[in-house]
Amino acid sequence: xxxxxxxxxxxxxxxxxxxxxxxxxxxxxxxxxxxxxxxxxxxxxxxxxxxxxxxxxxxxxxxxxxxxxxxxxxxxxxxxxxxxxxxxxxxxxxxxxxxxxxxxxxxxxxxxxxxxxxxxxxxxxxxxxxxxxxxxxxxxxxxxxxxxxxxxxxxxxxxxxxxxxxxxxxxxxxxxxxxxxxxxxxxxxxxxxxxxxxxxxxxxxxxxxxxxxxxxxxxxxxxxxx
Amino acid sequence: xxxxxxxxxxxxxxxxxxxxxxxxxxxxxxxxxxxxxxxxxxxxxxxxxxxxxxxxxxxxxxxxxxxxxxxxxxxxxxxxxxxxxxxxxxxxxxxxxxxxxxxxxxxxxxxxxxxxxxxxxxxxxxxxxxxxxxxxxxxxxxxxxxxxxxxxxxxxxxxxxxxxxxxxxxxxxxxxx
Numbered sequence: 593x594x595x596x597x598x599x600x601x602x603x604x605x606x607x608x609x610x611x612x613x614x615x616x617x618x619x620x621x622x623x624x625x626x627x628x629x630x631x632x633x634x635x636x637x638x639x640x641x642x643x644x645x646x647x648x649x650x651x652x653x654x655x656x657x658x659x660x661x662x663x664x665x666x667x668x669x670x671x672x673x674x675x676x677x678x679x680x681x682x683x684x685x686x687x688x689x690x691x692x693x694x695x696x697x698x699x700x701x702x703x704x705x706x707x708x709x710x711x712x713x714x715x716x717x718x719x720x721x722x723x724x725x726x727x728x729x730x731x732x733x734x735x736x737x738x739x740x741x742x743x744x745x746x747x748x749x750x751x752x753x754x755x756x757x758x759x760x761x762x763x764x765x766x767x768x769x770x771x772x773x774x775x776x777x778x779x780x781x782x783x784x785x786x787x788x789x790x791x792x793x794x795x796x797x798x799x800x801x802x803x804x805x806x807x808x809x810x811x812x813x814x815x816x817x818x
Numbered sequence: 819x820x821x822x823x824x825x826x827x828x829x830x831x832x833x834x835x836x837x838x839x840x841x842x843x844x845x846x847x848x849x850x851x852x853x854x855x856x857x858x859x860x861x862x863x864x865x866x867x868x869x870x871x872x873x874x875x876x877x878x879x880x881x882x883x884x885x886x887x888x889x890x891x892x893x894x895x896x897x898x899x900x901x902x903x904x905x906x907x908x909x910x911x912x913x914x915x916x917x918x919x920x921x922x923x924x925x926x927x928x929x930x931x932x933x934x935x936x937x938x939x940x941x942x943x944x945x946x947x948x949x950x951x952x953x954x955x956x957x958x959x960x961x962x963x964x965x966x967x968x969x970x971x972x973x974x975x976x977x978x979x980x981x982x983x984x985x986x987x988x989x990x991x992x993x994x995x
Contacts (some may be wrong), residue, residue: 596971600943602921603928605845609837613855617833620863628867 668715668732670769670797673816676809679719679727686716689736695753697733708741712751727805728813731755733796748794755788755798769797769817774807787814829869832878833862839944840882846940847890847933849925861886883941884955891933891956927977935970938963 667685675681691698692710700711712735719728733755735747742750759775766772770791777784782803787810789797799814840861844854865872865882872881928936934956941952949960949967956963 596975597939597943599924599974600846600928600939603846603849603925604842604943605851607838607841607845607851607854609834609841613837613859614830614833616859617862617866620859621866624863624867 667717667730668713668734670732671818672717672730672813673818674812675719675816676728676805676813678721680722682718682720682726686714686718688714690714692735692742692747692750692754694750695757697751697754708739710739710742710747710750711736712747726802728799728801730813730817731798731800733798735794744794748790748796751796752788752790755786755796759786767814767817769814772814779803785810787811789814789817828873829866833866836879836882837862839879840886843883843940843944844886844890846928846944847886847937849929857886857889860889880955887937887955890937924974927974930977931970931973932966934958935966935973938966939970939974942967 668687689700689711690713691700692712697712697714712733714731714733716729716731718726719730721727733751735744735751738744738747756773756775759777761773762776763774764772765774767787767789770789772787772789775786775788777786784801784803785807786801787799789799791797797814797817799810799817801810837858841854841858844857844861845851848854848857861882864885865878868881872878875881928939931939937956938952941947941955947955949963953960953963956966958966
């Protein structure tokens with residue numbers, strides 16, 4: 593085979609490496625590096641531009657800031673920290689003083705008071721939808737002077753009882769304002785719930801709603817009372 | 819004279835030292851001086867751009883050979899620029915040009931070989947590389963290298979003989995009175 597390969601010597605040739613050849617290689621390398629740098633810069637610029645366009649769209653749209661709740665006046669000294677969206681307070685609160693019986697309330701003047709029957713103030717704020725429907729109401733029942741028939745603790749218990757009467761207590765839990773129970777009033781078509789809270793100083797708070805308000809919203813309102 | 823780009827330390831020395839051998843290989847592959855220089859230039863540009871890595875790997879000559887072969891074989895996958903499988907006009911009428919004609923004949927026969935066969939012959943001729951090393955450079959097995967060499971040489975022998983015979987027929991016959 594070597595003899596056969598020797599025939600390639602007829603086309604073989606020696607070439608010196610000239611300065612001109614070295615210079616051509618040098619220029620080629622510089623051009624290629626410049627092109628690479630330009631390509632990399634272009635690619636980086638493209639990536640940055642794409643990211644700048646895409647990332648804002650990928651981001652979750654910032655939740656609309658909750659409408660600044662108007663500085664609602666306190667309801668008999670209690671601050672209402674949360675109200676479900678779409679509801680607004682009625683123009684004015686209801687407020688009255690009631691006789692407090694064992695697990696019921698009576699209007700003053702409707703009947704002569706029992707001997708030594710305690711009284712309590714009852715303040716209610718309604719929350720309405722735009723169509724005028726009442727969806728939520730919060731009531732503060734505050735015992736007045738204790739009587740000789742019922743001390744303050746008894747009055748508080750009767751007040752709480754007046755709010756749970758006729759309903760089933762289905763859960764007990766704690767909220768910032770005090771000890772709470774969830775009541776369930778099962779109807780033939782609609783089931784409603786209330787949350788009755790007894791504060792440490794003997795005031796009773798009730799959060800009531802119609803059957804259309806989710807129970808989670810009811811809990812949220814109760815948790816927002818302070 | 820401006821220097822090579824930064825990071826090319828030692829590259830020019832390597833270029834000047836290895837250049838002649840690489841240009842010879844390029845010439846046997848392309849069978850054209852200008853094409854050989856272009857092929858070597860592109861090879862060295864690519865080598866220079868990767869010089870720090872190539873030098874670290876420790877076999878710059880092998881890297882240069884392989885780069886040149888890849889460039890050559892890839893370029894041959896495109897439509898061949900000068901397909902000349904046979905000698906169009908054998909120079910049999912001018913015995914004085916026999917030596918030149920012989921180179922032309924061999925060159926044209928080589929030009930008619932498939933690129934892989936030509937590359938295998940060039941590598942064996944120039945550096946006497948073993949089959950395995952040629953196979954590594956060409957990306958094929960040693961058995962395939964042997965096949966390339968065998969077929970290439972066979973083609974060289976078979977096409978050379980009739981041409982040289984024809985040429986000899988044109989020369990003065992010394993036995994004739």
